[in-house]
Amino acid sequence: MNVLIVHAHPEARSFASALKDAAAAELRSLGHEVRVTDLYAMGFDPRLTRADFLETADPAYFKPQREQLHASEHDSFAPDVQAQLDDLAWAQLVIFTFPLWWFSLPAILKGWVDRVFVMGRVYGGGKVHETGGMRGKRAMLCLTTGGPGSSYSSDGRNGALGALLSHVQWGMLHFAGFDVLAPFVVWGPARASSEDLAATLTVWRERLRAIEHEAPVAVEPLGG
Numbered sequence: 001m002n003v004l005i006v007h008a009h010p011e012a013r014s015f016a017s018a019l020k021d022a023a024a025a026e027l028r029s030l031g032h033e034v035r036v037t038d039l040y041a042m043g044f045d046p047r048l049t050r051a052d053f054l055e056t057a058d059p060a061y062f063k064p065q066r067e068q069l070h071a072s073e074h075d076s077f078a079p080d081v082q083a084q085l086d087d088l089a090w091a092q093l094v095i096f097t098f099p100l101w102w103f104s105l106p107a108i109l110k111g112w113v114d115r116v117f118v119m120g121r122v123y124g125g126g127k128v129h130e131t132g133g134m135r136g137k138r139a140m141l142c143l144t145t146g147g148p149g150s151s152y153s154s155d156g157r158n159g160a161l162g163a164l165l166s167h168v169q170w171g172m173l174h175f176a177g178f179d180v181l182a183p184f185v186v187w188g189p190a191r192a193s194s195e196d197l198a199a200t201l202t203v204w205r206e207r208l209r210a211i212e213h214e215a216p217v218a219v220e221p222l223g224g
């Protein structure tokens, strides 16, 4: 299986980075091909600008989706976007590793989605959800939080995590056509003991051992 890990954490010794490293090592040891896109380490630019395109469809007015469609039709994405699109096309499973920031993705990862989930290749022209460009591929979120799990239950202070992640799991991944696997969530690693964190990495590695055959879960639209 070809696995792409897209990682967003500014500290290489963070627990989110340990989850990324454990995933890459475990999946490789199982014989899978693994590519890692470490967004902070590579200095990924999260801004969607005209620099994403080698040609211009409309020089008078910058409409990003129109330019993405034009670049999809003319193979004229800038090399950094094209490299990410090539990795996406190659991947059968995409794992996103990141800390929950403001109930969402770190901006650098959201910017990766803005620039790489392009109209014309990943979605658009009627290709959304079950017919999205990523159909046949699977994706999962692997994230750390600051708050405890109890604060992310349906009657918790922050609301149910599944609902908070809906804009990512439904609005980005399912919208693009991915089948979505259940997220792997590490609640408040900064407050956990080193023994508990080691045990969490063991559970994560065990889950990865069977991930090739793991069934997707149902994800819901916002307010669903």
Ligand SMILES: Cc1cc2nc3c(=O)[nH]c(=O)nc-3n(C[C@H](O)[C@H](O)[C@H](O)COP(=O)(O)OP(=O)(O)OC[C@H]3O[C@@H](n4cnc5c(N)ncnc54)[C@H](O)[C@@H]3O)c2cc1C
Binding pocket: 009, 011, 013, 014, 015, 016, 017, 018, 098, 099, 100, 101, 102, 103, 104, 143, 144, 145, 146, 147, 188, 189, 190, 191, 194, 197, 198
């Ligand atoms: C801008 C911003 C917004 C935020 N918004 C939210 C929010 O909306 N909701 C929320 O809940 N939280 C929020 N947080 C908190 C954030 O989610 C947590 O700080 C983060 O998820 C913790 O994960 P980490 O990887 O950064 O852990 P770290 O704090 O980097 O690591 C935790 C511990 O793991 C240890 N560790 C690392 N590697 C290993 C290893 N291999 N084995 C054993 N131990 C190891 C580290 O030494 C450290 O002690 C926010 C933080 C920021 C900066």
